[in-house]
Amino acid sequence: MIRTENLTKRFGDNVAVDGLTLQVAQGEVFGFLGPNGAGKTTTMRMLSALVAPTSGSAWVNGLQVGADDAAIRASIGLLTEAPGLYPRLDAEQNLGFFAKLHGVQDVAGQVRTYLTLLGLWERRSEPVGGFSKGMQQKLAIARALLHEPPVLFLDEPTSALDPEAARVVRDFIETLREQGRTIFICTHNLDEADRLCDHVAVIKQRLIRVDTPEALRRGLYGQSVLVRLQQVSAQLHALVADLPFVHAVSDTPGGLRVSLDDPDENNPALVHALVGAGAAVQFVEREAHSLEQVYFDLMRESEVAA
């Protein structure tokens, strides 16, 4: 659905995006993570046919960036970082204008559908300058969807929103995913990316890593479980270390951290061995690494490599 090959953008001497190669499958939610100035928005603008690549190639919906720009813009929905609405016009006028630019057949019907879907129908006749940030963001999302694009680019969809409004937007993104749309999200909100995205790419001008959030965790930290014991001993430590599926064991306060092949498969055997050796097992849990931790470690790695 979206493919880039060595996509590069320079502004004078400044390299904003450097040789980016990635692929986004149809119907997936793809997270694009990176610090400010990493080239996320520039990449999104190149893929939206707003900014021309300096070199490399990109395809969106089978259309090539640079060759089919108007067709690309007709087939995507873009949520920019700022809602970019016309504050003096009301919600209906704002959406009606964009529906006409996209050549939507039933302008009034489509505007009504999305205003209703996002809970803004009752406020349709009010100037949007008086809307809260959450309402403006919802209206901007509606604007991006009016022409029913198969691909959506969302730049910081929940930034500056209160938790309630952010949740509404996240739930709506889930609904869009269920409709089979391909969604490309630039975000600083790593928890949100973890919850929403099938794949995430971490970039800093260059692509640092791309994978599912779970695979990124596994790649960095392997798989480990925390075993909480009533009493830890050197014997128990040695016993666990000798198990064939265990890679490493370390002591933690009140237990052991065990790195192993596959927790789902190996945990019963691990618990069985410990109980057999007389250990009092209080609980076993998979060790959780947040995407935030993954992100910072990847950034550190990239800085060391640079």
Add this chain to the structure above:
Amino acid sequence: MNAGRIRAIVRKEWMDMGKNKGVLWMMALLPVILVAMILGTAYFMERTPASEFDPSTGDEGLSLPVEMVHLDAKTGTIVLMNEQYMFYLLLVPMALPVYIAAYSIIGDKETRSLEPLLATPISTEELLVGKVIAAVTPAVLLAWLSFALTAAGMYIISSPVVFGYLVRPVWTLSMAIHAPLFALLSTSSGVIASSRLNDPRAAQQVTALFVIPVIGLSMAVLLGRIYLDLGLILWAGAAMVLVNVGVLWLAVRLFQRETILTRWK
């Protein structure tokens, strides 16, 4: 070019303009002041005794061009004064659209609405044509309305000779041809300035430079150096068409989506 998208731009600009009190006041104020000034001047001059205009009283007055020497001093002075004011009326289609156009592009920057707009299938030409039509049309209509009101007022308060000079083909043609051309020139230069500048006032100041040739022409007429005839009006119209084509071409070339998106902060 897609007419539907151009219509959408024009309609949206007018809706936005209709809700912008500052722009509405600005658009109404200039024509109202000018028409009131022209009619007020004519009204008081008509009520001034003819002897006040007699050069033999010591005041040499204004020197009338040869084409007007058959007029008496009072009528000639009023006609000459009206000729000056007509130039000012021609500034209406020049002054109003620059105000509208400057806010139209820089307003998009201020509300950050340009990026979503450029992310639609609209072409640069469609966008600019829409914005130009939206700015030029009300300015030209207001200029024509001002001229019509001035003519009607002059018919009531002045002599038939003065009225005849005001509505002679030189001015009616100039209003018909030059007013839209001036408005177009002003709008295109407003688009250029606001594509490059960040402040609507700076954009207005740059485009205000176009007023200078018109003022210069009015001075030449006042000093009796030039008498406006149909030939001059048509030549000026042809020259304006050429200038407009050049400025419009430049406006489209300078309006670079990428530069505007990446440099506007």
